[in-house]
Amino acid sequence: METVSFVDMVDGNQGDYELIFTEVAAHKERHLADQLMDTLRSMKGPTFGYRIDRYRHSLQSATRALRNGEPDEMVVAALFHDIADPIAPENHSAVAAEILKPYVDERTHWIIRHHGLFQGYYYFHHLGGDRDARDLFREHAWFDDCAAFCAEYDQNCFNPDYDNMALEDLEPMVRDVFGREARFPMVDLA
Ligand SMILES: [Fe+2]
Numbered sequence: 003m004e005t006v007s008f009v010d011m012v013d014g015n016q017g018d019y020e021l022i023f024t025e026v027a028a029h030k031e032r033h034l035a036d037q038l039m040d041t042l043r044s045m046k047g048p049t050f051g052y053r054i055d056r057y058r059h060s061l062q063s064a065t066r067a068l069r070n071g072e073p074d075e076m077v078v079a080a081l082f083h084d085i086a087d088p089i090a091p092e093n094h095s096a097v098a099a100e101i102l103k104p105y106v107d108e109r110t111h112w113i114i115r116h117h118g119l120f121q122g123y124y125y126f127h128h129l130g131g132d133r134d135a136r137d138l139f140r141e142h143a144w145f146d147d148c149a150a151f152c153a154e155y156d157q158n159c160f161n162p163d164y165d166n167m168a169l170e171d172l173e174p175m176v177r178d179v180f181g182r183e184a185r186f187p188m189v190d191l192a
């Protein structure tokens with residue numbers, strides 16, 4: 003495989019970086035959707051005491067969004083809203099939102115970014131916290147949208163009897179959304 007001319011990045015030239023970015027883009031096109039779906043599959047198993055695992059929870063969330071007539075990117079956002087649970091349990095909303103950010107609009111990003119806090123409405127008070135902690139964002143334009151996301155596609159998605167769709171049924175949507183041109187032209191300008 004062709005490689006760059008440099009050892010230290012400071013010595014790189016335009017051709018070097020064009021090579022790298024071409025390779026990175028091709029790799030993303032071939033593997034990003036599969037990598038994300040594999041991560042989702044890795045969530046099969048542990049239930050933490052819920053009646054279903056995080057894999058089925060995610061499928062249930064996406065299925066409910068789809069059956070409620072949501073656009074594709076919201077269905078995909080629902081599918082991946084907890085994708086960061088295995089690697090960022092303390093801040094999974096922020097990490098999932100950042101994964102989605104280049105491929106979804108600002109509203110969808112904001113909803114996923116804040117869903118953990120908004121979801122706290124259903125349980126923070128049982129653990130000595132404030133269930134209304136989300137009121138910090140009460141005046142925000144997307145407060146109601148995030149609250150609705152949690153009400154309709156999260157807090158109610160632990161049902162073992164729900165007939166969720168299979169990941170294979172949702173796969174074309176996943177490939178379509180993550181195959182979109184990123185909203186940000188350069189790495190880490192987001
Ligand atoms: Fe979550």
Ligand SMILES: [Fe+2]
Binds near residue numbers: 059083084156
């Ligand atoms: Fe969730």
